[in-house]
Amino acid sequence: MVLDKRIPVTVITGFLGSGKTTLVNRILKEKHGLGKVAVIENEFGEVGVDDGLLMNAKEEILEMNNGCICCTVRGDLIKILRRLSKRADARGIDLVLIETTGLADPAPVAQTFFVDDEVQASYRLDAILTVADAAHLLQHLDDVKPEGVENEAVEQIAFADVVLLNKIDLVSSEQRDEVVRRIRAINATAALHSCVRSAAPLEALLGLGAFSLERVMAEEPGFLQSDGAEHVHDSSVTSVGLQLRGDLHMGRLNAWLSGLLRERGADLFRSKGLLSIAGSDDRYVFQGVHMLMGFASSADGVGRPWAPGEPRASRLVFIGRSLDRSELEAGLRACLVGEGEDVAEGEGEEEEVEVEVEAEAEAGAEREGQDK
Numbered sequence: 001m002v003l004d005k006r007i008p009v010t011v012i013t014g015f016l017g018s019g020k021t022t023l024v025n026r027i028l029k030e031k032h033g034l035g036k037v038a039v040i041e042n043e044f045g046e047v048g049v050d051d052g053l054l055m056n057a058k059e060e061i062l063e064m065n066n067g068c069i070c071c072t073v074r075g076d077l078i079k080i081l082r083r084l085s086k087r088a089d090a091r092g093i094d095l096v097l098i099e100t101t102g103l104a105d106p107a108p109v110a111q112t113f114f115v116d117d118e119v120q121a122s123y124r125l126d127a128i129l130t131v132a133d134a135a136h137l138l139q140h141l142d143d144v145k146p147e148g149v150e151n152e153a154v155e156q157i158a159f160a161d162v163v164l165l166n167k168i169d170l171v172s173s174e175q176r177d178e179v180v181r182r183i184r185a186i187n188a189t190a191a192l193h194s195c196v197r198s199a200a201p202l203e204a205l206l207g208l209g210a211f212s213l214e215r216v217m218a219e220e221p222g223f224l225q226s227d228g229a230e231h232v233h234d235s236s237v238t239s240v241g242l243q244l245r246g247d248l249h250m251g252r253l254n255a256w257l258s259g260l261l262r263e264r265g266a267d268l269f270r271s272k273g274l275l276s277i278a279g280s281d282d283r284y285v286f287q288g289v290h291m292l293m294g295f296a297s298s299a300d301g302v303g304r305p306w307a308p309g310e311p312r313a314s315r316l317v318f319i320g321r322s323l324d325r326s327e328l329e330a331g332l333r334a335c336l337v338g339e340g341e342d343v344a345e346g347e348g349e350e351e352e353v354e355v356e357v358e359a360e361a362e363a364g365a366e367r368e369g370q371d372k
């Protein structure tokens, strides 16, 4: 038996907000006996937030935020992989995780491991792992795209070696069965694990040797020839990234974001932010997936607190349809604390709160009705 000494690579894909970063954090935290892990992160949009959401690991985290890994920055991925392999011996990297954007087609990312000689000599694609949000997958699979535009959610399921059906805490068992049925109609052979907070056993996710070029070639004979040009993103889905110096008023911010997601949650696929909140030295994290939202802070072990004297600013990203940058920016600016303003009302909100669960449940019930 010839031992394959190449570094295994797991590509983690899945629609916006499905639980990819949650999974990466779990792997970094739990990796028993996996050796040293390098993570390549690609975020959609010009303002990245995931750097603040990944746990403070001693691992190698490499950011790619100036384009989509499946098309515009595929060359950068090759450069990063080449650089990493040159250093791999010295640093002893044993595993590479690539977290794609939620809007990436995983096929061109997989192709990278077969078309570049240097990359192919150093790396072995272990598996494409797709995280699916049980509460929102169906609406993204059903999303009707303009002519010639791929449905990323379908591509991500179709190309998976392993599907992690996540967030099953948000659906009934009937809804879950329906989601499984739809996944199976697209991909009958992938291993499928249902879970909450991406908590499937690591041995079911890593070191599988599951990616098979022969299988992909049998289904897509042009796989190695394509140059990625056929992958067209849905241009109606855009991102607005905002960065603002100063402190935000928690009460006003909560009210603004709750209202925004309640009114626009259908079109607002994903929102997230790293926030400077008045009256607190903890850095806050905001997470939104459609109408569901929550806050956590470094007091809850998410990210790190502000250092003394560190310039304080907030970064937020909104991804969805029909986004109006100036309206979003005006909304956020209105949450800034004015000079001399009393912020007492903004304190004492340090618990993680899921404030829009009811609205989300209503949306789920509506969808369930449509599914029948």
Ligand SMILES: Nc1nc2c(ncn2[C@@H]2O[C@H](COP(=O)(O)OP(=O)(O)OP(=O)(O)O)[C@@H](O)[C@H]2O)c(=O)[nH]1
Pocket: 014, 015, 016, 017, 018, 019, 020, 021, 022, 023, 050, 101, 102, 166, 167, 168, 169, 170, 195, 196, 197, 198, 270, 272, 287, 288, 289, 294
């Ligand atoms: N209720 C519930 N929430 C979850 C679960 N898994 C993750 N979340 C939450 O879903 C939100 C998005 O999770 P992430 O891990 O950031 O998702 P992602 O796929 O990395 O998101 P993008 O990188 O923006 O595409 C966060 O608020 C998580 O805490 C789950 O199983 N149940």
